[in-house]
Structure formats: C-alpha cells, structure tokens
Amino acid sequence: ANYPENIDLENCSKEPIHIIGKTQSFGVLLVCDPLSFNVIQAGINTPEHFSLSPKEIIGQPLTTVLGEEQVENLRSILGKKETLIPQEVSVKGKKFLLQAHFSEINLILDFEPIEEIKDPFFFQKQLTRVLNKIQDSNSINELCNSAAVLTREIFGYDRVMIYKFDEEWNGQVLAENKIEELESWLGLHYPSTDIPSQSREMFLKHQIRMISDVQYTPVRIEPELSPLTGKPLDLSKSGLRAVSPIHIEYLTNMEVGASLSAAIIVQGKLWGLIACHHRTPRFLNYYQRESCRFLAQMLSTELALHESNNFINKTEVSGRVLTGLVDQLKQKGDIIEALSEGPVRFTDLISCTGGAIYFGGKWKLQGNVPSAPELEILMNNFLLHQEAGIYHTRNLATVFTPASDYQKEASGLLSLRITESKYILWFRQEVIQTVSWGGDPNDKTFYNEEKKRLSPRKSFKKWSNERKGISEDWKDFDVSAARDLGDKVSHTLLSKQRKEITGLN
Ligand code: BLA
Incomplete structure (x- = not known):
C-alpha cells in the first residue's frame, strides 16, 4: 500500500x-x-x-x-x-x-x-442482589461472569463483556453474556491500538462512556473556538462529547449500534472495561449510567480483593522458602552452596524452569538453562547495562537477539543483581500459545485516501496465530520474592565482611 x-x-x-x-x-x-x-x-x-x-x-x-x-x-x-x-x-x-x-x-x-423515570429505585432494589452475587464469587473468572450477567440483566444491552488489559495494553474478553443470535467473542484478543492511550486515560479519569447512537450526526458547536480562551473547548468531562470518526467506523464494522463502557480500576490502574454493545441505538439516562459506573466500582473492589489474596497466598509460600534459605545462609559458609545445595533451593522461591547464580567469578546452573558462556555474554552485554537491580522479561530474544539461540528454555528471565559481579537469575521456558484474535491484528489499519485518515480493520472474524518465544509472565509476587532474597543475601554478605574485619564470630 x-x-x-x-x-x-x-x-x-x-x-x-x-x-x-x-x-x-x-x-x-x-x-x-x-x-x-x-x-x-x-x-x-x-x-x-x-x-x-x-x-x-x-x-x-x-x-x-x-x-x-x-x-x-x-x-x-x-x-x-x-x-x-x-x-x-x-x-x-x-x-x-x-x-x-x-x-x-x-x-x-x-x-x-429526561423522561418521567418509571421506577426511580430500580437499581437500588437490585443492590443487595448485586453485592451478594459479586461477593459470593470464588474466583476471578466466576466474578467476571457474574458481573457480565448482572450488567446485562440490569442495563439490557445485547452483549456485555468483561475486557481485561495485559501488560502491553492488548486485551482479552474474559467473560461474556449476550443474546443468542450474536456469535461469541469469549476468549478473543484485541490489539492495544483498538483502545489508544488517550482513550484509556479518559476512562481512568471519567470511568464511563456512552455512545448512544453510532449512526448519529455529530453536532457542531458554534463558534468553534471559545471566545474566552481563543482555543478549542476541552470536552473531556462532558458526557455529550462526540466520538472519534475512526472509532465510529470501528463500531460500524463490528455491527454495533450503541455502546456503553465502564472502567474497571484496580490499584489505581485501568484493569479493564465492562464493555456493552447493542445492535440498535440505546440511551441510558445519567442515573442509569451512574449505576453502571457504581457496579463497575463494586467489581473493581472485589477484583482487587481477589488479586491481593492471591498475592498474600503466594507470598506466604515464598516466605517459607525464604526462611529456609536464610537458615542455610546462616549455617553454610559458601553462599552458592547455601542457595543451591540445601533441602531448599533458590529455584524453589520463584516458579521457574531453571536458574543460575553468578558469584565470585563462578557460575552455578540449575535445571534447564543456557550454558555458562552464553550466560556470561548475556550478563556482560545486556544485564550489566540495565539500570534497575531487578530486571524481568517474558520475551528475552526481542530485547537481546543472541537469546533466540536458547529461547526454548529461556524465553523468560528474572534477573537479580546483588553487586556488579553477583547475580541470581531465574528462567522460564517458552510456552507456545495459540492466540485467537478478534480480526487479524496485522492488517488492522489502512490509510483511507478519501477520508485522509486511518481506517480500522473491516473484519472481526476469529483469526488465530501462534505466539513463540514468550514465557508465562512474571507477577508482582515473583519480583517481590526476588527482592526479598536480594536483601537477605546482601545482609549475609555484609555481616560476613564485618566478621572478617573485626575477627569476631
Ligand atoms: C475507543 N475502542 C474504544 C473504546 C473501546 C474500543 C471499548 C471505548 C469507547 C466505547 O465504549 O466504544 C475497543 N471495543 C473495543 C474492543 C472491543 C470492543 C477492543 O468491544 C472488543 C470486544 N481504534 C482502532 C484504530 C484506532 C482506534 C486503528 O481500531 C486508531 C487509529 C481509535 N478507539 C479509537 C479511539 C477511541 C477508541 C480514538 C476513542 C473514542 C472516543 O472516545 O471518542
């Protein structure tokens, strides 16, 4: 093109x-x-x-x-x-x-x-049921399903999805509730550019966005510039703000007639959206929109709870491993030996397929990992240049090309630098995944000569591809376990030095 x-x-x-x-x-x-x-x-x-x-x-x-x-x-x-x-x-x-x-x-x-509201307390009457349903969920999946069902029951859209962002702002439909005629989009992935960053920022601030009629005629504001500021009006806070023509084309291609999206915010970050579609125009009044925003907040709170419980469970387990490692560090003179040869090993601390320790010019390898010379190059040519003491990636070969030679065993790397000559590394193997997308994300866009702008992709038919060179992702609790181990090892090193200097035992 x-x-x-x-x-x-x-x-x-x-x-x-x-x-x-x-x-x-x-x-x-x-x-x-x-x-x-x-x-x-x-x-x-x-x-x-x-x-x-x-x-x-x-x-x-x-x-x-x-x-x-x-x-x-x-x-x-x-x-x-x-x-x-x-x-x-x-x-x-x-x-x-x-x-x-x-x-x-x-x-x-x-x-x-605003019309006469038939039952002004409609949502309030549902509140107990909504709360119970949401709080009764045993897993994130069950929770998202309940939220999709409730949202559709209460607000009556044709399709309700719980859409979750990943670390790169691509997204996936985690739960869906819809009328039968529509094909299911459950599990499908969508690229980050479908919801660009300024739109995500707007969700973080204002939390709800209604497009009541995708085929509407945009209404001009006159005069165009504000006589007070001489500038275009910033309509960020207005619920009436018109919709980007690119997004209108996107929704038209999706055969959507109206949409409502509410932000799911967990720990200050946009976690995902409750995304509602209707095939024909659909208007919810302000109070209904506020109710939907409130439902999304209840979902957010409950998700935060599930995620932090998960974090606490994981840190409890890694806490026990860490205690074992610290005991071994106290008992053994040699740090490599203490971390890799006792009943508890550093590779037990974080879920991984292999690990390596570099200490005093020597490598100690455990599990399925690249060779020592390969690791030496990785350390000198890449890890040493990373600013932070902890570095992690699930896709090493894309940031450090030589790693493509060993991507099978080491697509994922979590690296802890204790000093410039002391490293502990954890690896995760490649997990080849078939990912199904809502339309082929590679030909999502073309330049439209007539409209002088980009156009979104035309088809949202399921399109699958294989993802290679990518491991399971590293979670907050993995990083925090590595950090804790780093503190303990540094502490041991310091007290050893002190003993050597003072000659005390
Ligand atoms: C906005 N894109 C959005 C929004 C969603 C999506 C939910 C928020 C507005 C709304 O509620 O409709 C995307 N909708 C999805 C996805 C699913 C869905 C992924 O239902 C999955 C099931 N979009 C493009 C391209 C561009 C683009 C190529 O595909 C840019 C060139 C832009 N999307 C775009 C813009 C907005 C947007 C600019 C903001 C629209 C606005 O608020 O005016």
Whole structure:
C-alpha cells in the first residue's frame, strides 16, 4: 500500500478526542461566561431540544433559555462548588437534566432530555442482589461472569463483556453474556491500538462512556473556538462529547449500534472495561449510567480483593522458602552452596524452569538453562547495562537477539543483581500459545485516501496465530520474592565482611 509518510498506528494515540469540537445528539451543550452568565457557544441542535435557534441563544443571557429563577439557582449552586451534582430543569416546558462543569474558565452546561423515570429505585432494589452475587464469587473468572450477567440483566444491552488489559495494553474478553443470535467473542484478543492511550486515560479519569447512537450526526458547536480562551473547548468531562470518526467506523464494522463502557480500576490502574454493545441505538439516562459506573466500582473492589489474596497466598509460600534459605545462609559458609545445595533451593522461591547464580567469578546452573558462556555474554552485554537491580522479561530474544539461540528454555528471565559481579537469575521456558484474535491484528489499519485518515480493520472474524518465544509472565509476587532474597543475601554478605574485619564470630 502507498501510505503517506508518518502514518502508522502511533497516530491512533494522537487523535485529539478531547477537543473534537462536536457533541453527540442525545443532548445539547451550551457554554457560558461564568461571570456574566451570557451564552458564548452552543451546539447547533438547540432547535430540536429547546425550539430555539442558536442565533436566538448565542450572545444572549442564559436566562433566555432557563429563566431568572433557574439561572439564579444555578449561580448559587456553582458558588457552593457542587458543580457535578446534576439539576433537573425545564426549558419551554420540557424537562432536562443539567450538568455544569468547568473546562478551563468556560462554564460548560450539558442538557439531556429526561423522561418521567418509571421506577426511580430500580437499581437500588437490585443492590443487595448485586453485592451478594459479586461477593459470593470464588474466583476471578466466576466474578467476571457474574458481573457480565448482572450488567446485562440490569442495563439490557445485547452483549456485555468483561475486557481485561495485559501488560502491553492488548486485551482479552474474559467473560461474556449476550443474546443468542450474536456469535461469541469469549476468549478473543484485541490489539492495544483498538483502545489508544488517550482513550484509556479518559476512562481512568471519567470511568464511563456512552455512545448512544453510532449512526448519529455529530453536532457542531458554534463558534468553534471559545471566545474566552481563543482555543478549542476541552470536552473531556462532558458526557455529550462526540466520538472519534475512526472509532465510529470501528463500531460500524463490528455491527454495533450503541455502546456503553465502564472502567474497571484496580490499584489505581485501568484493569479493564465492562464493555456493552447493542445492535440498535440505546440511551441510558445519567442515573442509569451512574449505576453502571457504581457496579463497575463494586467489581473493581472485589477484583482487587481477589488479586491481593492471591498475592498474600503466594507470598506466604515464598516466605517459607525464604526462611529456609536464610537458615542455610546462616549455617553454610559458601553462599552458592547455601542457595543451591540445601533441602531448599533458590529455584524453589520463584516458579521457574531453571536458574543460575553468578558469584565470585563462578557460575552455578540449575535445571534447564543456557550454558555458562552464553550466560556470561548475556550478563556482560545486556544485564550489566540495565539500570534497575531487578530486571524481568517474558520475551528475552526481542530485547537481546543472541537469546533466540536458547529461547526454548529461556524465553523468560528474572534477573537479580546483588553487586556488579553477583547475580541470581531465574528462567522460564517458552510456552507456545495459540492466540485467537478478534480480526487479524496485522492488517488492522489502512490509510483511507478519501477520508485522509486511518481506517480500522473491516473484519472481526476469529483469526488465530501462534505466539513463540514468550514465557508465562512474571507477577508482582515473583519480583517481590526476588527482592526479598536480594536483601537477605546482601545482609549475609555484609555481616560476613564485618566478621572478617573485626575477627569476631
Ligand atoms: C475507543 N475502542 C474504544 C473504546 C473501546 C474500543 C471499548 C471505548 C469507547 C466505547 O465504549 O466504544 C475497543 N471495543 C473495543 C474492543 C472491543 C470492543 C477492543 O468491544 C472488543 C470486544 N481504534 C482502532 C484504530 C484506532 C482506534 C486503528 O481500531 C486508531 C487509529 C481509535 N478507539 C479509537 C479511539 C477511541 C477508541 C480514538 C476513542 C473514542 C472516543 O472516545 O471518542
């Protein structure tokens, strides 16, 4: 293909989705000067919602839309800094939910039409059941399944998925609940570029995103630049923010008519999403969206609990191994011997297929590992240049090419440097995996001449490939076990030196 220069998937993360300058059409956006309360910008769909043309509103006092009393009310609420609490207002006899927030010095007002809510306590009535279901789960898998089922029951989308990110921000569908007609995407993988970094950051901050009608006509905001700042409006905090055209094309190719995504955040990090799809347009009002956000938070808390229990269990086991190693270090004069020849060995500390110790110019190898000369080259040409004392990878050959000679036994490496001439290494073998993707991630994108931009892949049909040269990944508790052993060995070394200097025993 003939790509213009500088067009590659990196460009996805440069899509300026926060200053898109348009809104979705399910509501109306107005911008006010917070001092005068004059309307300075407006979405051009005011006629549909307010029966007032943009000309009748822009440059006019906000009272033109809301009347004296409601504006006065808004003023006093803003004074109290309760900006994010939405207010029910009426415009020409029609009811709206008004959400006010600041974007720089622009006062942004989101208006969403609101109908009489049939059962305002619908979600609250489900709460006990939701909590019980979520807290009763015995595993992360069961938990994710329950969350998918509950989300679909309560919010009624055609397909609900629990989508989890990996370390490289690729993702996988861990759980799914859907209407029968749709084909299953359970277990499928998707590349990181499908949800670029700026979109993930937005989820971390705002947690929920509704696209109520994928086939909507984007609504322009007039004038384009804020008269207060002279810049495009940052719409990050507005629920009405229009959608990146690339993503609209993506959803269209997926035959999705509406989506709702809620962030799953574990220990401050975006762990995944509750991703909901509907084949036709679907609108949830603000209160329903907040309920979904809340459900995602309950799921997040429970996931954090499962993950930390897992961590505690693993560290309990490695704690016992470490105690054994420390006893051996106290008893034996030789550190290599203490770590590799007693009833407990350093390779028992961390799940691995082999290990190596380099101490005082000598190698001690255990299990299935590369040869000493190969390790010597790895150490001198690669490990010595790593800044951190602990280095790990599940894919050594991609960062250090000579390692492709021994990738079968050593795709994964966890390295602990005690001093420049003292190393402990753990290896993990290659695990060849068949990975199924939602569409071939290699031809996901092409440059669309007509649209002058990237287009997402057309097909999301299952596509499988084999992953080679990759081991099981190293977990936080593996790294923390290595760190603990490093501390103990350093301590032993120090006290030995002290004894040698003072001659005490
Ligand atoms: C946004 N991409 C998203 C979002 C999801 C996905 C969930 C958040 C918005 C939403 O809720 O719809 C991706 N959706 C998925 C995946 C599954 C799913 C993986 O259901 C799996 C089942 N996308 C591309 C390419 C680019 C791109 C090539 O495929 C860039 C060139 C961009 N995706 C992109 C952008 C957004 C996005 C810019 C942000 C959209 C917005 O908020 O305006």
